[in-house]
Amino acid sequence: MNNYKSLAIALVSIIFLGACNSEKQEKTADGVEYVLIESDNGSSFEEGDFAIYSLKLIDSKDSVMLDSKDVGELPVQINDSILSTRGPLFSILKELKLGDSIKTKLTASQVLTEGFQQPVAQDKDGAERLTVYAKAIQKLDTAGFMEWQQQKRAEAMEKMQKDAEKQKGIDDEIIQGFLSENNIEAEKTESGLYYMVTEETSGEKPESGDTVRVNYVGKLLDGTVFDTSYEDVAKESDVYNPEREYGPIEIPIGKGRVIRGWDEGIMLLNEGSEATLYIPSGLGYGPRGSGAVIPPNSSLIFDVELVEVK
Known part of the structure; x- marks a missing residue:
């Protein structure tokens, strides 16, 4: 056995x-x-x-x-x-x-x-x-693959929307924390943009499609300057480019030629006004960031001056 x-x-x-x-x-x-x-x-x-x-x-x-x-x-x-x-x-x-x-x-x-x-x-x-x-x-087969692609695109779009909505809440919390910590009173738009007008004028407001001239300083929330139209600020902040022409930049506004936070924020101002824009990442450079200077999902600060509405 x-x-x-x-x-x-x-x-x-x-x-x-x-x-x-x-x-x-x-x-x-x-x-x-x-x-x-x-x-x-x-x-x-x-x-x-x-x-x-x-x-x-x-x-x-x-x-x-x-x-x-x-x-x-x-x-x-x-x-x-x-x-x-x-x-x-x-x-x-x-x-x-x-x-x-x-x-x-x-x-x-x-x-x-x-x-x-x-x-x-x-x-x-x-x-x-x-x-x-x-x-x-x-x-x-070819038909099946086309259907597969459509499904994957739909899934990717749904994921992007969910991620963007989640990040919007995170950005808002971060910006509110920054404003509170620095005793800053800023207004908030429906999109999540915060702004504070620092120099008010009675000039005309630009409309979508207008060409505007703008001076600016772009910063991360930690104060790091990553870009500016002012030559002296560029030199002080170690971002000076001798090949660049400094001074107000000229752009069409409201047409997607700049980040959404600019398209919206500049159109809130009167010609000659100055303001600080607190831009959540979804209205900035999003999950991709921008080069080595702006990390993914970064909320940004822009000090802007609307020099002229053409």
């Missing part, structure tokens, strides 16, 4: 170990090696099909560089003549079947430069080995 029991345990162990060790070393027709982690024996992708992949990139320090869960899935049209020029990653992807998931190690240059035709970041070494996980999750 004990012999039968031992045999049964051994068989179960063999089956269990076989199930856990189902990964297979594979090689593409181009000679690129990868590990097949899982396969559903799904259908192959044919020339012209649209394949949707999930993708995850992990660097040599085990930090996640990219994850489809955060940035969305990767759509690829199967076109051998094009994909064969995009390096080893796409050599693997084009040979996967629906439901296949794989793991491979490739250099940053192979993935980014060859695969996605993007430069390797300055803080990365092109020879750094990245661990790549990918899975073929959908197979679509």
